[in-house]
Amino acid sequence: MYPRSFDYIAPASLEDAVRELGNAEFAKVMAGGMSLIPLMKLRLLSPDLVVDIGRIGGLGEIEDTGDHLSIGALVRHRDTASSDVVPTALRQAASWTGDVQVRNRGTTCGAVAHADVAADQPAAVLALGATMVARGPSGIREIPSDEFFVDALTSALAPDEILTEIRIPKRGGGSAYDKLGRRGGHTDYAVAGAAAWVTVSDGAVTDARVALTGVGTKPELARAAMEAIVGTDGSEGAVRAASERATEGITVIEDLYGSVEYKTHLAKVMVRRALTQALTEARS
Amino acid sequence: MxxxxxxxxxxxxxxxxxxxxxxxxxxxxxxxxxxxxVAFVRSPLAHARITRIDTEAARNAPGVLAVYTIDDVRHLGPLPAQVPVGKLRPLLADGVVNHVGEAVAMVVAETRAQxxxxxxxxxxxxDPLPAVVDLKQAASDQIKVHEDLESNVILTWEAGPWGNEEGIAETKAKIAEAKGRGDTVTVSLEMxxxxxxxxxxxxRSVVAEWNPGYERFDVVSATQIPHALAGAIAKTFGLASNAVHVLAPExxxxxxxKLNIYADEILVCFAARELGRPVKYTETRRESANNTIQGRGWIGTATLVGTQDGEILGYELEALCDMGAYSQNFTAAIPFLGVFVGSGQYRFPTYMKLDCVATHTQTTDAYRGAGRPEAIYYLERIIDAYARKIGKDPAEVRMKNFIPAEDFPGVVSPVGFAMDTGDYAKNxxxxxESDAYRQLVAERDRLRSEGRLAGVGIATYVEVCGFGPSGLADLGFSWSAYGLPSSFNGSGLVRVNPDSSVTVIIGxxxxxxxxxxxxxxxxxDQLGIPIDRIRVIHGDTAESPMGIGTFGSRSAAVDGSATYLAAQKVRAKAARLAAHLLEAAEEDIEFGDGGAYVAGSPDKRVTWEEIATVAYQPHRLPEGVEGGLEAHAIFSPANATWPFGSHACLVExxxxxxxVRILRYLTVDDCGNVxxxxxxxxxxxxxxxxGVGQAMFEEAVYDAEGNLLTPSLLDxxxxxxxxxxxxxxxxxVTPSDVNPLGVKGIGEAGTIGSAQTVVNAVVDALSPLGVEHVDMPLRxxxxxxxxxDAKGGN
Amino acid sequence: MQVSMTVNRRAVTADVEPRMLLVHFLREELGLTGTHIGCETSYCGACTVLVDGRTTKSCTMLAVQADGAEILTVEGLAQDGQLHPVQEGFWERHGLQCGYCTPGMIMSAVGLLQENANPTEDEIRHGIEGNLCRCTGYHNIVRAIEYAAAKMRGEEPPPPEWEHEEVIA
Known part of the structure; x- marks a missing residue:
């Protein structure tokens, strides 16, 4: 309930924030604090310094730059969930993240940077082929989402880097996210969830990305399913065949909510449902 | 009434x-x-010998006043228990830890963060020792939970009827005979x-203060049993019970x-006296999970034998009941509450054998329903399985085997307990026969016709509550372990104040x-004084008359009845005073409209204020009448009460x-008068x-090493x-005949009736696939x- | 560190450790004990308050983060002796039993009705998803919020269920 003592700073600029991160032995970046503060209260994480980026201006916008959508570091889940420019997969994932209070304060970038194995939005940004923009002492670094999620609660961000922006390419098509939550339905963390993005041209699936959450040790691309659906007509049979390959190449991990066998099965169901919905959107 | x-x-x-x-x-x-x-140092292991405790660094940390270990408090003895079988809990771990989270040392500092x-x-x-968590393994005694225990099975409750060995033998023989008949059906499930x-x-939270001048503890605690806590503290410290003032606020x-005495409640008193400062402890949610008592934890086999047309000939339940490492207040008595209702509202021969088994886990004790949800779960699940097997409507099978209403009063259940009133078939x-139920069935059939898996479950229950008769003390249930010889009486005090406002003080x-x-x-209702002029005081041992506490759906039936009787006494006295003032006969006095009047002459009246004024001016009283306008009553019912009901739900x-989604949920409950x-x-x-929480979601999961994997609300x-x-x-409405209000108690009924209703519905939904049972929670x-498994033919 | 904020329309300034949670600041520094603590994993919602108009779990926010913010707790809801319609609804429709989750639940309902004046039962249930209640099964909480929503729209609340309770003698 009581975090260990730490120093706190709320810098006014990203430059200052990055500098402060470099000056401490163990510093953590905080935006909404929804993931960080509980870990600190349980003393599972005890940084020397918390760098609160919550007061830095200009990070709270969802911007349409023409070729991509930029989601700033302080865009809350509720903003992502209610945006009419954010692709369906991410919007849906944000709307199923946490609860009302968590969505009021937690940020999309924070949830992505936290890289929880069962969180919703990491799968969505992965399926949407987003680029993570990190700012560190040596400037700005762009990290493709495919390389961003390294392991459970571990991203490619260096300790002195801040995820300042998520860029989602505007490549058309349709997207969707579906999951089974721990309490059933869509509530709570995912027992298994899948995000899908597809483009369709002349009745054929021309491109696709599918990502899973809750299944393995990190949010991961379901590459076999992606390959299987591209080039098909996106029919029910094609989707079913592709979803059968949902966990190929992925190490499925058992937890309190499901055995390996169950999660493997559930991943297929969620991939099928997400692909089906994404195709419907792509065709409309 | x-x-x-x-x-x-x-x-x-x-x-x-x-x-x-x-x-x-x-x-x-x-x-x-x-x-x-206060903050506690807690064991990360389920079973280990403590080889060293070094408190030096902690003692020197900022703000720290003291660090205590068992050596400081061993003389205060272990926590009391009503059924002192198995191992009683030492105030802090004594050389060995026996479950994860057991308190090893207690730190007291100026601030909680410090x-x-x-x-x-x-x-x-x-020094780690082997831990035993699995109930069956524990019951085999391969690993002893405590070295000095003869067996991990610390107590066995056997019934059929209870406490009647001859009867038990007869019941077993009857059931065996029924099973052996060629024309009967036997179903059995391990659940x-x-x-x-x-x-x-x-x-939970507690704050204690010791006043050396008054020689008194003042304790505020989030407890359901303030009087028992005061008794336990007094007994522990060798004080009179009136030297301990316990307040249970909101x-x-x-x-x-919170129906337990916890070590932390004793320890904060100890520290308060040692340090001369008020000492507070509030548990974290994680501590609550690991260190506040847990509930349920049974594995059992229910077996039922009956005819092809739905007449049940016998029922057996044999179960292992998890007690955890230490016995606290009611621990080993909880399964006995299951025995009480083991045969439900049915009349067939019933045999029960419940083994209380110690394990290296946190103590179990009373959790809403306490033994009764478990017992009713097994019974109502196996009846459902039987109905399914013989292809009969589960409601019809139940109806056929109910104790008929005309058998009341005077019913003694097959497990040997007298029941107050009941009309199970009507319920x-x-x-x-309700429209809602017909809609449930129609909706299930509609969903099924669309190829969806839908099910309707019903279950009935009887519970026993409103404890209860003083005679329970003779069965070993009294609070003497807490220095309180009193049993399960209720009490109430009603005082009409001089301004005619009323103070009611309850136990x-x-x-x-x-x-x-x-x-x-x-x-x-008794005095005709408006509700907003009545203030009810409770939970304060300095003010309240002796009362055991709020649990077992007992307050209204027992303490409510006592208060009713006290109010009647006040009313009788007020009638006497009114008669005196109005120069009328006492028996002609009636109450209403803020005062008393002479029957038939409503103009001849006095207000409550006038009555109260006289009561507090003794020189104006008739001869032989004492001053004041208050009364205290104690009520000991002749029996516990037996509410009952029927639940149904629709799931997809x-x-x-x-x-699983629960689409609709119906109940018809009967708790007597309301x-x-x-x-x-x-x-x-x-x-x-x-109950739905148990059926669908909740589970305290321990791993094989005794770690609780679900200590937060995340899990x-x-x-x-x-x-x-x-x-x-x-x-x-079937009023009870064991208390003047005719009430029965309703606090636990919902929980006792619901878990099996949901499971029955889910099994109904899955029955087309051949599923016969799914264990809870229905994740x-x-x-x-x-x-x-069903599809694979397993 | 020094923090200044507005709590229930009053300006407050205090010196706090960075590790002090907003809920501890409210309860221990300001004596506003109506905001409760039921867990440490940001789950139960008993600590819900409005921060700059939005429902927030005050156990998952540092007091220093609230510097400059406007906080509304349950104690600040009633004004001029007049209960907020949500408080009134909880009383009228038996939306509470032990009362421990109630302040957080009420604040969540206030937040919900700010954004959705006419919520369906399903929307109400989703709106209080971040608040756990162990006593009521949520049934009467939903009725209480329906009552408040109607009141706030200037409509007559639906009658209480007990007016048409079916009792078979």
């Missing part, structure tokens, strides 16, 4: 204005000057009734988990049940994922939610508003697995 509209009518709760404004005072809100705070910081600095070395965390939203939910009929205190309102209704299962229907409905709603899943439907309630993974 009076039948004015006050009793049995809806009255907005008197307790709410403070609670909705945020000014209600809970224990952790109590601020005493110079309070110091206490937590310093607790991190206490070094404890452990788990999993462990639960009671999870009151208010964590209590943020109890559900049984079940009110359910199955039990609520943790959400609305005592202030209900008791005001009882008194208002997603065949692909195993996800004092406030609004409060009664609220108790049923909450009870259902906890211990409670139902949220999204997970539950609105509930559709009805009532039948998607488990439901899906059951579907796969």
């Amino acid at each position: 009076s039948t004015t509209s006050v009793l049995g009518g809806v009255v907005r709760r008197k307790e709410d204005p403070a609670l909705i404004r945020g000014t209600g005072l809970y224990t952790d809100d109590v601020k005493k000057a110079a309070t110091v705070h 206490a937590v910081d310093a607790a991190d600095l206490v070094e404890v070395d452990y 788990r009734n999993q462990r639960l965390l009671p999870t009151a939203i208010e964590p 209590v943020g939910g109890g559900f049984g988990c 079940l009929r009110a359910l199955i 039990t205190g609520p943790s959400g049940q609305g005592h202030q309102t209900t008791w005001a209704q009882i008194v208002s 299962v997603d065949e692909e994922t195993g996800d 004092i406030n229907p609004m409060i009664v409905a609220g108790q049923i709603h909450g009870g259902i939610a906890q 211990y899943i409670l139902p949220t508003a999204v997970d539950l439907p609105s509930f559709e309630l009805k009532r039948t 998607p993974k488990r439901v899906w697995q059951a579907i796969q």
Whole structure:
């Protein structure tokens, strides 16, 4: 309930924030604090310094730059969930993240940077082929989402880097996210969830990305399913065949909510449902 | 009994204005000057020898006043238990730890944060010992939970009827004979009734202060049993019970988990006396999970034998019941409450054998229903399985085997207990003949016709509550372990003040049940004084008459009845005074409209104020009448009460994922007369939610090493508003004949009736696939697995 | 560190450790004990308050983060002795039993009705998903919020269920 003592700073600029991160032995970046503060209260994480980026201006916008959508570091889940420019997969994932209070304060970038194995939005940004923009002492670094999620609660961000922006390419098509939550339905963390993005041209699936959450040790691309659906007509049979390959190449991990066998099965169901919905959107 | 509209009518709760404004005072809100705070050092292992405790660094940490280990408090002895079998809990671990989370050392510091910081600095070395968590393994005694235990099976309850060896032998023979007949059907299922965390939203909290001049402890605790706590503290410290003042202020939910004496409650008293400062401890949610008592935790085999046309010839339940490592207040007595209701509202021969088994886990004890939900679960599940097997309507099978209404009074259940009143068939009929139930069945059939998996489950229950007769003391249930020889009486004191406002002081205190309102209704009904002129005081041992506490759905039936009797005494005295003032005969005095009047001459009247004024001016009293206008009554019912009811629900299962949704939920409950229907409905709603919580979501999961894997609300899943439907309630009314109010108790009924209703519905939904049973909680993974196993022909 | 904020329309300034949670600041520094603590994992919602108009779990926010913010707790809801319609609804429809989750639940309902004046039962249930209640099964909480919503729209609330309770003698 009581975090260990730490120093706190709320810098006014990203430059200052990055500098402060470099000056401490163990510093953590905080935006909404929804993931960080509980870990600190349980003393599972005890940084020397918390760098609160919550007061830095200009990070709270969802911007349409023409070729991509930029989601700033302080865009809350509720903003992502209610945006009419954010692709369906991410919007849906944000709307199923946490609860009302968590969505009021937690940020999309924070949830992505936290890289929880069962969180919703990491799968969505992965399926949407987003680029993570990190700012560190040596400037700005762009990290493709495919390389961003390294392991459970571990991203490619260096300790002195801040995820300042998520860029989602505007490549058309349709997207969707579906999951089974721990309490059933869509509530709570995912027992298994899948995000899908597809483009369709002349009745054929021309491109696709599918990502899973809750299944393995990190949010991961379901590459076999992606390959299987591209080039098909996106029919029910094609989707079913592709979803059968949902966990190929992925190490499925058992937890309190499901055995390996169950999660493997559930991943297929969620991939099928997400692909089906994404195709419907792509065709409309 | 009076039948004015006050009793049995809806009255907005008197307790709410403070609670909705945020000014209600809970224990952790109590601020005493110079309070110091406690943090515990807790065992990370389920079973280990402690080889070293180094408190040096912690003692020197900022703000620390003291660090205590068992060496400091061993002389205070272990915690008391009503059924002192197995191992009693030492106040702090004594050489060996026996479950994860067991307190090893206690740090006291100026602030809570400092206490937590310093607790991190206490070094404890452990020599790990093998732990036993699995019930069957524990029962085999391969690993002893405690070296000095003869067996991990610390007690066995056997019934059929209870306490009658000859009868038991006869019952067993009858059942064996029925099984052996060629024309009967026997069904048998091994089922788990999993462990639960009671999870009151208010964590437990206690603050104690010692005044050396008064030689008195002042203790505020989030407890359901303030008098027992005072007794336990007094006994521990060798004081008279009146040297301990315990106040239970607002209590943020109890559900049984605050029906216990905890080591921390004794330890804060110890530290307060040592340090001369008020000492406070508030548990964290993680501590609540690991260290406040848990509930349920049975694995058992239910077997039922009956004819092809639905006549049940016998029922057996043999179960292992998890006690955890230490026995506390009721620990080994909980299964006995299951024995009480083991044969439900049925008349067939019933045999029960419940083994109380120690394991290296946290103690189990009373959790809402306490033994009764477990027993009814096994019974109602196996009846359902039997009905399914013989292809009969489950309602019809139940109806056929009920104890008939005309057998009352005088019914003794097959397990040997006298039951007060019951009309089970009427109650079940009110359910199955309702439009709502027909709609449930029609909707299930419609969903099925669309190829979806839908099911309707019904279950009936009887419970025993309103404890109870003083005679329970003769069965070994008294509070003498707490220095209180008294048994399960109720008490109430009613005082009409000189200004004619009324103070009611009761021996039990609520943790959400609305005592202030209900008791005001009882008194208002008797005296005709408006409810807003009545104030109800509870939970304060300095003021309240002796009362055992709020648990076992007993307060209204027992303490409510006592208060009713006290109010009658006051009314009788007031009638005498009014007769004196009005120069009328006492028997002609009636009450109403804020005073008393002469029957037939409503103009000849005195107000309550006038009556009270005289009562407090003894020189104006008739000869031989004492001053004052108050009375105290103690009530000991002739028997416990036996509420009953019928539940039904409609579920849909997603065949692909195993996800279960409850679409509708109906109940028809019978708790006898009702004092406030609004409060009664609220108790049923909450009870259902906890039973559904067990059926669908909740499980205290231990790994093989004895680690609790569900210590936070992230992993211990409670139902949220999204997970539950609105509930559709009805009532039948069969008054009890063991108390003057005719009430029965409703606090636990919802929980006792609901878990098996949901499981029966899910099994009904899955029955086309051949599924016969799914263990709780019905998490998607488990439901899906059951579907796969059935499809695979397993 | 020094923090200044407005709590229930009053300016407050205090010196706090960075590790002090907003809920501890409210309860221990300001004596506003109506905001409760039921867990440490940001789950139960008993600590819900409005921060700059939005429902927030005050156990998952540092007091220093609230510097400059406007905080509304349950104690600040009633004004001029007049209960907020949500408080009134909880009283009228028995939306509470032990009362421990109630302040947080009420604040969540206030937040919900600010954004959705006419919520369906399903929307109400989703709106209080972040608040656990162990006593009521949520049934009467939903009724209480329906009552408040109607009141706030200037409509007559639906009658209480007990007016048409079916009792078979």
